[in-house]
Amino acid sequence: MVDRLSRAFYRRDARIVARQLLGQRLVRLIEGRRVSGVIVEVEAYLGIPDRAAHTYQGRRTARNASMWKDGGHAYVYFTYGMHHCMNVVAGEENQPVAVLLRALQPVEGLDIMRRNRQSKTTSSRPLRDTDLCSGPAKLCQALRIDRLLDGEDLVLVPALWIERTRRRSHPTALIATGPRIGIANAESWTEKPLRYYLKNNPHVSRPR
DNA sequence: ATGACGATTTACT
DNA sequence: GTAAATCGTCATA
Numbered sequence A: 001m002v003d004r005l006s007r008a009f010y011r012r013d014a015r016i017v018a019r020q021l022l023g024q025r026l027v028r029l030i031e032g033r034r035v036s037g038v039i040v041e042v043e044a045y046l047g048i049p050d051r052a053a054h055t056y057q058g059r060r061t062a063r064n065a066s067m068w069k070d071g072g073h074a075y076v077y078f079t080y081g082m083h084h085c086m087n088v089v090a091g092e093e094n095q096p097v098a099v100l101l102r103a104l105q106p107v108e109g110l111d112i113m114r115r116n117r118q119s120k121t122t123s124s125r126p127l128r129d130t131d132l133c134s135g136p137a138k139l140c141q142a143l144r145i146d147r148l149l150d151g152e153d154l155v156l157v158p159a160l161w162i163e164r165t166r167r168r169s170h171p172t173a174l175i176a177t178g179p180r181i182g183i184a185n186a187e188s189w190t191e192k193p194l195r196y197y198l199k200n201n202p203h204v205s206r207p208r
Numbered sequence B: 001a002t003g004a005c006g007a008t009t010t011a012c013t
Numbered sequence C: 001g002t003a004a005a006t007c008g009t010c011a012t013a
Helices: A014-021 A110-118 A136-142
Strands: A025-030 A033-045 A074-079 A083-090 A097-108 A160-163 A175-178 A195-198
Touching: A014 A033, A014 A083, A014 A097, A025 A097, A033 A110, A033 A136, A083 A136, A097 A110, A097 A136, A097 A195, A110 A136
Parallel strands: none
Antiparallel strands: A025 A033, A025 A160, A033 A097, A033 A195, A074 A083, A083 A097, A175 A195
16 A cells, blocks of 8 residues: 655656655654655756755755755755744765755545644634645745654655655646745746646645 | 844734 | 844855
């Protein structure tokens, strides 16, 4: 049943991995239950030459150390003093490229997701399904992904992985591309179309 | 030791 | 649309 993506899947160009992650399923085990969603939006970060990447110019620090690991590891970072974001490391070891997971379409464990998200929101209004995982920090909240999972191997760890739900990647006609979100002053890298998302999917963070 | 800055989200005008 | 929240991280000293 569990068709976990293999090392070989991740050990490729980050742009290829990004496109092929669309439609696959991110699964998190929480208290013995599966909490999961289909990946509907991602962004590729191309490493040393990429002005917008944490590893631009070969920067290697305590925070971004996982990005230098072999493809298939998780790179989870903390930002804005309150949010976590999850990347999937692509390429080979010492090739610091990754794919940021920006949005999921919730599939399993919506009640747990809602609880995880609601408790961190002051609002008492019930959250709509499209508010559960429609952003990189939202999906980390919903699936309880934090720095404890940074550097973990998605090919091996028991509580977090990505499952293959489709043999072939989505047809190009169903994938939209555009500039990455939240990137400023990255010169030519600001506008490169490294954001990929499923057209007309209501769960993406910022619909076209 | 210090200061500036986020690969964001939420609430409010 | 604009702004506040909130603090780990990193570059500079």
